[in-house]
Amino acid sequence: MEPPATEPGLLDLGRDAAALTAQLVDIPSVSGTEKPLADAVFEALGTLPWLRVDRYGNNVVARTEFGHDQRVVLAGHLDTVPIADNVPSRLDEDGVLWGCGTSDMKSGVAVQLRVAATVPRPNRDLTFVFYDNEEVEAHRNGLGHLAAAHPDWLAGDFAVLLEPSSGEVEGGCQGTLRVQLRLPGQRAHSARGWMGSNAIHAAAPVLARLADYRPRRPVIDGLEYREGLNAVRVEGGVAGNVIPDECVVTVNYRYAPDLDEAAAVAHVHEVFDGCGVAEFVVTDHSPGALPGLTHPAARAFIEAVGGEPRPKFGWTDVSRFSALGVPAVNYGPGDPNLAHKRDERVETELILRCEERLRRWLSGPAAA
């Protein structure tokens, strides 16, 4: 699908966040093709005199500079997964908006834009971050690029990432570690198997440990996390008549944010101690993020938006804020279970509720 040409004033920040979500969905922005949408966001924010707007590639950052004691960051990614015949958006009679990115996360971006446009005198300084390439490989992630090039643009006391969370607060996130466990063997013709040593058979104790593994469920800041240690791939075999000399089991350890990276790696080594693993290769590692719910800004936020905070099991970019020393939570109107689906959709009522609750939190008397 060709993206429509962007025109001046394409985004109407005077409409509510639900209507704005539809406008955003109708500007396709599959990862790597965010420029038209980044242009539109940059231009729309540029009309708001209380914001300083900066741009780095297709990443846009807008900030108030009132000199408040506290600064809150509202962040969201502009990109979507590939369109699956679900653009333009469609609003049905039940108030449900359908289309690619409705849930993940143009409804969240619409809420950001509406808060930016409608809270000219916030009670805390505000930073709005819009970034690209969240749905693809980590090294392309725009928030990562901003953190490396302009960490000062991301500074703050507390961050809200408007990823889909069904309008509930999700605190922190678990870490994710992938490790390849290599089991050795010795090749031989399978007609004379006793001449060799079977690496696939050697994986038996590894799989047994995995099958018997009992994950932790630690409680952190009042949230119960659920860890998991799973084989996500197993590969071994040379040919149908050869005793294989290598078998590789790739495990994914999802760990609660009370463990740091080194402790997570040590745990995996410990679990498979004595299993004959010849080599542990870490292929991928993203640390968790503590929920940070004890911070005053976080408390005020939770009080304002209501509900009971939940732990976030999946890894999200809150971890990038955490690494910058900014406690962060997920809070957005989309439904995470509908993300990336052909029938992706969002309830417009939930968008409006998020918009209203964030506005309530950030308006009124200045925070201490």
Add this chain to the structure above:
Amino acid sequence: MEPPATEPGLLDLGRDAAALTAQLVDIPSVSGTEKPLADAVFEALGTLPWLRVDRYGNNVVARTEFGHDQRVVLAGHLDTVPIADNVPSRLDEDGVLWGCGTSDMKSGVAVQLRVAATVPRPNRDLTFVFYDNEEVEAHRNGLGHLAAAHPDWLAGDFAVLLEPSSGEVEGGCQGTLRVQLRLPGQRAHSARGWMGSNAIHAAAPVLARLADYRPRRPVIDGLEYREGLNAVRVEGGVAGNVIPDECVVTVNYRYAPDLDEAAAVAHVHEVFDGCGVAEFVVTDHSPGALPGLTHPAARAFIEAVGGEPRPKFGWTDVSRFSALGVPAVNYGPGDPNLAHKRDERVETELILRCEERLRRWLSGPAAA
């Protein structure tokens, strides 16, 4: 490498089997390109008036028709694995002939041709079989095609397959069965692993059974066979963040020829009973062949060639003769450990010894 044009009289059956082996190696005949060599063999045999020579594709069968009570079949394949910069052949000062197919099995074919040419009045009727495509997929095998189209051409009381066996008699062969064992699971995001069921973990008991398996070593016709049950492949995994819903372990059962095909399949089912295997899929099955060493022709053969018969662990085309009711053994000058190697070679002394011993067995007074 271009095969040289075949010329009339290319093969000189008046030279010994070692010199003839070099001639055969120098006519390339990688599987599927056997025609020039089949032409040369067909033509050379056509000059021997005591033979009736038939041809089916690139398969050549030559028979005496003296009306003896016994008929012995000498069989060999014409093709080789791909040439690896090891043609033409080269004879070194130690009497070792180097080159593609020297061992597997143009030295055996040379012995066949020499017996055909130098035993005009054999003590048993003789059948010489030369066939194509042994080194590739079973369905292309020329002996299989002959068995289907002209089983009468292959009739006999005893067969010797001149596959490399280092000049020792190898009786019968083991069967080989491949079965895919499918373990089921249920997909889920690995951040919420408890929502799914891990198929790779479900393979733990299968690998444990394999690791603990104690193969049989039955004695048949005085030969001790050694079975084996091995995983030759394991595959599972969807993506790095997904609990996999399928894991497939492919096992290869090499079984002694006292088991028939049904018993072999039943054994595999029995071994993995209670392991949670959802599906057993037989992907490949070639039955074994009994050594048949009690047959009078076999006894006379063993007496003539000397040495102690050994069991054959690998599967060979003797099984195809066995299926036709013809007991068969492997006996050839090549070294099976050098087959398919770049430095493939054969000791010319062993070629000459094989030639001489077969000639001795098939000459002299007619068998009872």
